[in-house]
Amino acid sequence: MALEAYLIHILILVGIYIILALALQLAMGFTGLLNIGHVAFYGIGAYTSALLALNLGVPFWFGLIIGGLVASIFGILLAIPTTKLKGDYLAIGTLGFAIIIFSILQNWISLTNGPLGLPGIPKPILFGFKFTGFSYLILVYVFVLITYWIVKKIVKSPFGRVLKAVKDDELAASSLGKNPIKYKIIAFAVSAFLAGIAGSLYAHYISFIDPSSFTILESILIISMVIIGGLGSIGGAIFGAAFLILIQEPIRFLPLPSSVLGALRQMIYSGLLIILLIFKPKGLWGGKNASRN
Template sequence: MKAPRDSILMALAATTLVFAAMADQYYLFLLVIGALTVIVGVGLNVLMGLTGLVSFGHVGFYAIGAYATAALSTKLGWGFWWTLPVSILITGVLGALLGLVALRVKGPYLAMVTIAFGFVVEFTAVEWEHVTGGQNGIMNIPYPTLGSWSIGERGVAVAAILLMLATLVFYKLMVRSSWGLAMRAVRDSEIAAGSMGVNPLAVRTLAFTLSAVLAGIAGSFYAVATTFVTPSAFNFFQSILFVLAVVIGGSGRTYGPVIGAAIVVALPEALSDFAEYRILLFGILLLAVLRFAPSGVAGALAGRWSR
């Protein structure tokens, strides 16, 4: 199965890069949002697919990455490539700290802690006006540069696609690594994993930290892709969409976030005339997937391919 999966990755790379070179501004923006959703989805796939934990607050890390890049580039004049390590550092530290606290609880309590974190970040962005701009947000965020050349929106799209491909490769390597095996062992039986010397809290904290960092990186790219950020872009519904992308696409499947991101990004655009029913449509879609394809679209396709 290695060759087919490698061919899928190469086909995905070729298709998205060609589309980025030819698409107009509107579809180019949708492509970037889709790629960033995949990146966040891969991080959630590490958390949900490998360790079996669910977070509804990763939009908070997404927002932190976006605001770190926006504030440093507009207020201090930092280049994007210098703001990116700061986003990684902040989200990594906060992810580890939140993980150490949140992962001591289980089930609905973990979900409640992560939801609260997302709301805290959103309301901090509203109230911390001299840094975040409050409800007005931060505008005129510059594009990344290479030397003295600004790469522009098409260059941002290409960079987001390359990062998306890199995260998919990272997930494939993670699944086969000793850490990936430890995460799955903790997911399947915490007691058995502990008896073999695996520290469940350390393993889950690592998964939470990795997922937070990927969300923060995606947030940084979101800031330069849109050139402005506002608190309304990081609401609770956006966090739900990230989780839906993983669940609908297929939790634990390498290309699940790709399929899920394509659905959650393209479906609202295809049904733009029914925008007021968007939440209802996503709810119906989720129920249909859970009923007819519990392992997600990717899992259903893999089953048909095997047969």
């Protein structure tokens, strides 16, 4: 039973990170927006949905959607001033955003309970059925499938083609009548919405959230997933998320004292990243996206 619970736990985490990585792939891989603040949308979704459930008794299903929408509104608010920035500057702008959101979660104690976090977030209930353990796993993967479908549909659509054009050459796109700022804002909003959904799924699964789950390090992890999987590849985002979560697990079981193990895990993990980026700079799944038509 313990092993089964452990596997379910890992697979649920994999599912949540797949949603986060797919959402980031849309903004970063397809639209070229280097967003270091992705984790902030994840946190906003988690806290919105958790606070609605704890303070107002809002059911998970509504909390999830509202969490996504609130994240999406923040996405638009962030996009309006920052999409005029490019590359490094955009990265720094979004980094600042992530730090602001983290500080709010940490310091607005009357709302968020600060570093003590929010315990007792209820599990989703549908017609008297409580999602927990295996059924929660199924629930997460239903959302993974929906996210996959949405991102795939967007990327294959004429709308997605404009996103790729904006990424390739913004000026050429605007001289063909496309408003690059409009497209970037929409990409940001959709990406933030999906990250918000992932946040809500996380909060109601883990039942306790605090600001430490939503630090910049988490953003870096998701960015690594997208890059290791392959920028601009849907399969890559899925693969990268699964790979980076699963690779950390076997190291846990090495017969070493936990003080050594923690450091060793970090070392093996970062060593692998460096090796991969040297030998597979396009990502493990990249470079396969053949053109169509």
